[in-house]
Amino acid sequence: DAGVIQSPRHEVTEMGQEVTLRCKPISGHNSLFWYRQTMMRGLELLIYFNNNVPIDDSGMPEDRFSAKMPNASFSTLKIQPSEPRDSAVYFCASSLVSANEQFFGPGTRLTVL
Amino acid sequence: QKEVEQNSGPLSVPEGAIASLNCTYSDRGSQSFFWYRQYSGKSPELIMFIYSNGDKEDGRFTAQLNKASQYVSLLIRDSQPSDSATYLCAVNHSGGYQKVTFGIGTKLQVIP
Numbered sequence: 001d002a003g004v005i006q007s008p009r010h011e012v013t014e015m016g017q018e019v020t021l022r023c024k025p026i027s028g029h030n031s032l033f034w035y036r037q038t039m040m041r042g043l044e045l046l047i048y049f050n051n052n053v054p055i056d057d058s059g060m061p062e063d064r065f066s067a068k069m070p071n072a073s074f075s076t077l078k079i080q081p082s083e084p085r086d087s088a089v090y091f092c093a094s095s096l097v098s099a100n101e102q103f104f105g106p107g108t109r110l111t112v113l
Numbered sequence: 114q115k116e117v118e119q120n121s122g123p124l125s126v127p128e129g130a131i132a133s134l135n136c137t138y139s140d141r142g143s144q145s146f147f148w149y150r151q152y153s154g155k156s157p158e159l160i161m162f163i164y165s166n167g168d169k170e171d172g173r174f175t176a177q178l179n180k181a182s183q184y185v186s187l188l189i190r191d192s193q194p195s196d197s198a199t200y201l202c203a204v205n206h207s208g209g210y211q212k213v214t215f216g217i218g219t220k221l222q223v224i225p
Contacts, residue, residue, distance in 0.1 A: 031211060041217075042201075042215055042216065042217040042218060043157065043201065043215040043218075044215075045212060045213065045214070045215075048211060048212070050211070055211070056212055091156055091157075095211075097211070100145060100147070100159075100162050101159045101162070102159070102213070104156035104157050104158070105156060106155075106156055107156055
């Protein structure tokens with residue numbers, strides 16, 4: 001199994017630009033989570049989906065952030081416009097709805113200049 | 114007050130010793146408690162979960178839960194240099210079992 005796949009692994013962009021992060025969950029998993037990790041705030045849940053439906057987006061910091069899951073094998077997290085304070089590592093994780101363990105992808109390190 | 118509190122460390126222990134990592138949480142309705150390990154530059158991976166008061170053992174790892182005190186701990190026996198990592202405590206929300214809050218993590222250093 002390839003595990004959770006995220007792309008790109010690194011992204012450097014300038015303030016005001018649109019950023020799109022991508023995630024492919026483990027085949028067969030029906031829950032998908034987006035997290036953000038910083039030194040100051042740790043690992044924070046942004047949004048999660050069950051069966052492609054957003055269940056809780058209360059962690060999305062601002063309207064600049066949006067997430068979609070058009071099908072069971074693909075999700076995107078978009079930031080528009082990006083700001084320097086968005087710089088962080090963004091993780092995608094997947095699991096079975098009935099299971100406890102979340103499997104994390106390798107993360108995308110985002111730097112906004 | 115943060116929902117899940119951990120001492121960020123670093124916690125330094127000599128090789129072969131017992132490492133004790135602690136976590137407190139604020140949501141009294143939480144039912145599921147997790148310990149994730151994260152190596153530097155890598156993603157978190159689950160090492161233990163516990164639901165019931167008491168101890169749960171898995172190899173060199175023991176998770177301890179005290180719901181009355183809202184306290185979770187992880188003991189690592191016979192610590193090895195390969196155990197050096199950041200250990201994240203995670204607690205589910207009473208309002209949604211899949212929604213998990215992570216602590217800031219405790220950095221463990223095992224000295225050879």
